[in-house]
Amino acid sequence: MKLVTFERAGVQDIGIIDPDSSRIWPVGDRINNGGGNMLALIENFASVRDRLTTEGDSIDVADVTIVAPIPRPSRNIFCVGKNYFEHAQEFTQSGFDATSKRGENVPDHPIIFTKPSTTVVGPGAPVLTHSAVTEQLDYEAELALVIGKGGRGITKAQAFDHVFGYTIANDITGRDMQLKHRQWFLGKSLDTSCPLGPWIATADEVDAENLDIKCWINGELRQDANTKDLIFDIPTIIETISAGLTLEPGDIISTGTPAGVGIGFKPPRFLKAGDTMKISVDGLGSLSNTLK
Numbered sequence: 001m002k003l004v005t006f007e008r009a010g011v012q013d014i015g016i017i018d019p020d021s022s023r024i025w026p027v028g029d030r031i032n033n034g035g036g037n038m039l040a041l042i043e044n045f046a047s048v049r050d051r052l053t054t055e056g057d058s059i060d061v062a063d064v065t066i067v068a069p070i071p072r073p074s075r076n077i078f079c080v081g082k083n084y085f086e087h088a089q090e091f092t093q094s095g096f097d098a099t100s101k102r103g104e105n106v107p108d109h110p111i112i113f114t115k116p117s118t119t120v121v122g123p124g125a126p127v128l129t130h131s132a133v134t135e136q137l138d139y140e141a142e143l144a145l146v147i148g149k150g151g152r153g154i155t156k157a158q159a160f161d162h163v164f165g166y167t168i169a170n171d172i173t174g175r176d177m178q179l180k181h182r183q184w185f186l187g188k189s190l191d192t193s194c195p196l197g198p199w200i201a202t203a204d205e206v207d208a209e210n211l212d213i214k215c216w217i218n219g220e221l222r223q224d225a226n227t228k229d230l231i232f233d234i235p236t237i238i239e240t241i242s243a244g245l246t247l248e249p250g251d252i253i254s255t256g257t258p259a260g261v262g263i264g265f266k267p268p269r270f271l272k273a274g275d276t277m278k279i280s281v282d283g284l285g286s287l288s289n290t291l292k
Contacts, residue, residue: 153244
């Protein structure tokens with residue numbers, strides 16, 4: 001099942017999308033006595049799943065605006081740094097990594113940071129360049145998972161039982177800020193720096209450990225990898241984050257980006273106003289945003 005959040009005539013709703021027919025079946029009225037949003041659907045999925053059908057009237061995708069599947073105010077957004085082998089090496093060799101141990105290419109343990117909900121925008125929404133605070137804005141195509149069943153102390157063996165579904169994320173980063181402050185939060189927390197979408201595919205539809213992930217900048221293929229190349233797999237990531245920290249339904253975990261980001265080029269190739277970023281992941285559609 002592919003689930004979207006959309007706006008029509010100024011009103012937000014959720015629905016089941018069929019990308020092949022470009023149709024959406026609204027389902028918000030079937031959850032919480034007609035007041036359902038994506039978080040309510042995730043929290044109550046087991047009890048409402050039988051009501052989520054493509055029966056009844058549908059609407060054309062062209063007649064609505066698809067927004068981030070979990071729009072603001074969203075839950076926590078956790079991210080994993082340096083989680084593909086080739087990207088870990090390109091980042092270390094780029095001169096922009098001020099946080100690793102000397103000589104370290106691949107981290108010993110998952111590197112976890114967060115992005116605030118003010119970073120979230122949806123497909124097609126403009127991404128601000130923030131030229132007053134950064135001159136080195138970069139893109140990062142990522143597979144993101146959405147927590148369904150919350151919990152603390154989740155083991156690797158239990159991890160996939162806690163995943164509701166998957167979507168696409170773009171972890172946009174101010175590299176000069178990341179280097180200047182010797183930590184990752186500020187450079188990755190600029191408003192509009194976390195495009196998400198276009199939909200959430202439920203976990204039963206996705207082989208998350210074998211997905212092609214690609215990113216184009218202005219039509220040029222820059223990133224081309226597969227999630228089987230993750231250094232730390234999804235069960236390890238969930239176990240690491242939930243150790244002493246409660247994950248909640250609707251929390252988003254972005255699993256890291258492959259090689260091919262702007263700092264991996266010589267000289268680096270940073271984003272500028274007018275650039276268009278397009279990310280695709282198998283079964284999850286494509287996410288496009290333009291710099292403003």
